[in-house]
Amino acid sequence: MKRNLLIASGMAGLMAFAATRLPAADEDALILQGTAGTTLAQEQQALKAARRQSEDARDRATRLAQQATAARDAAEQARRRAAAVAARIQQAEADIQAAQARIAIIARLQRAQAARLAAKQEPVVRLTAALQMIARRPLVLALVQPGSVSDAVHLRAVLGQVLPVIEQRTAGLRAELARSRALRATAQQAADALDQAQRDRKTQQVELAALETQKRLAARDYRANAGLESERALALGERARDIVDLMDRLEQAGDLRDRLARLSGPLPRPARPDQAGAAPAEADARPSGPPPYRLPVVGQLVTGMGEVNDSGVRARGLTLVTQPGAQAIAPTAGRIAFAGPYRDYGQILIIDHGGGWTTLITGLHRLTTRVGDAVRQGDPVGVTGARRSNITVELRRNGRPVDIIPLVGLA
Structure with missing residues (x-):
């Protein structure tokens, strides 16, 4: 009786496993802990953007x-x-960003796979238990106990039907392991690519620092007026109510400087006073359309x-999250x-592009221009923290x- 129950229990376990459908996970819809609420599609989009940069x-x-x-x-x-080295630094930063995105995607896929394997583990455990129950009965007993031979024949027939199903069900598990x-x-x-990109960036940063040192030494004799102009700009900053007012004041000063620069020199004395006339009008050569533009840093648009x-304030520009110590360039x-x-x-930094166009860049840690x-x-104009x-x-006009989005091809 006990023998029959053992065989019946083992057969029930095999049949239960054969009837079990191993679940499949939807990777695109699955949001696991630690992914900051982003989907796989969003992370893949971030990877494409980094590669494009x-x-x-x-x-x-x-x-x-x-x-x-x-x-x-x-x-x-x-x-x-110096500009070429700055571009190579930004290339390395984009490669770092791409490698980090790849690592995040792989980590997500691994977590999704772990969830699928956990779901598939229970049927496999039941199969193992069923086989163990059958294996507890020594084969030698089949020769001495009544009915053992017929039971063995019956068991073999059942296994002949169940084993193909078991093989089919475990094929998915083997594929998951692969x-x-x-x-x-x-x-x-991805980890190797991240390490290489970080080494490349460090090498280029050392080269750029050497070039900037040479530039400062070469320009030290031409800085006589730079200190006075910088003091004037700082004075405007102290009087400005906020950063918008500061830009307005600087734009007014820049517009005045442009008008003074366009004034013609003194007119020659005419041979006859009655021939004196007004200076010929000069065409305004200032650009009317937007200047060719690019983002000053490599980063993720947030x-x-x-x-x-x-803070409840409507943004007047773009905000990007950058790598630590990211290189900033003139847009x-x-x-x-x-x-x-x-x-x-x-x-x-506030850059006057002429024609009423100005750029404001905030959040930098160190400036390399004056x-x-x-x-x-x-x-190169600065670096982040x-x-x-x-x-x-x-960007203002x-x-x-x-x-800025249409100007940099992100629309």
Whole structure:
């Protein structure tokens, strides 16, 4: 009786496993703990954006390096070299961001796989228990106990029907284990890529620091008026009510400077007084359309123009989260109108591009340019802090905010 119950129990376990459907997980919809509420699709989009930034920075670095090689003037050559190195730093930062995104995606897939394997574990445990119950009966008893041979024949017939189903059900488990090994290999590749990108960035940062030192030494004899101009900008900052008022004051000062620069020189004395006339009108050569523009830092966009932040203030520009110590560049050509700390905004830059166009960059930690410096697009202008930083970029035309998204190809 006990023998029959043992066999029946084992057969019931086998049949229960054969009837069990192993569940499948929806990776796209699954949000596991530790993913900050983002979906797999969002993380994949972040990876694509980082790769696009890396390709853009690499192309820019190649172009600037070629310009540096072709430059005949030593100062221009050094300037282009510095811009090329800054572009390579941003390429490395984008590669770091891409590697981190890959690691996050792989970690999500591994957690999803662990959840699926946990769900599949229970049927496998039942199968193992059933086989163990059958194995407890020694085979030698089949020769001496009545009915043992017929029971064995019956068991073999049942196993002949159940084992193909078991093999089919465990095929998914074997595939999961193979995917697990592939994920581990991919995770190692992503970790190696992250390590290489970090080493590349450090190498380029050392090179850029050396170039900036050379630039400062070469320009020290031409800084006679820089201190006075910087003091004027700081005085405007102290009188400004807020950062918007500061930009308005600087725009007014820049507009006055542009008008004075466009004034013609003294007219020659006419041969006859009655022939004296007004100076010929000059065409206004200031650009009317938006300047060619690029984002000053590599990072993930977290706040768009017009969005309301946590403080309830509607954003006038874009906010990006960057890597620690990220490189900042001039988004387009212009003249530094303000450079220094301002209230709670950290180190800020205001760049006058002419024609009423100005850029504000806030949240920097260290500046590598001064008031009065002329910058070209891509010139290094500063770096962020030792932690991940929120960098805000605002573009204005005659005091009115302009949406940057269409200008940088993110629309």
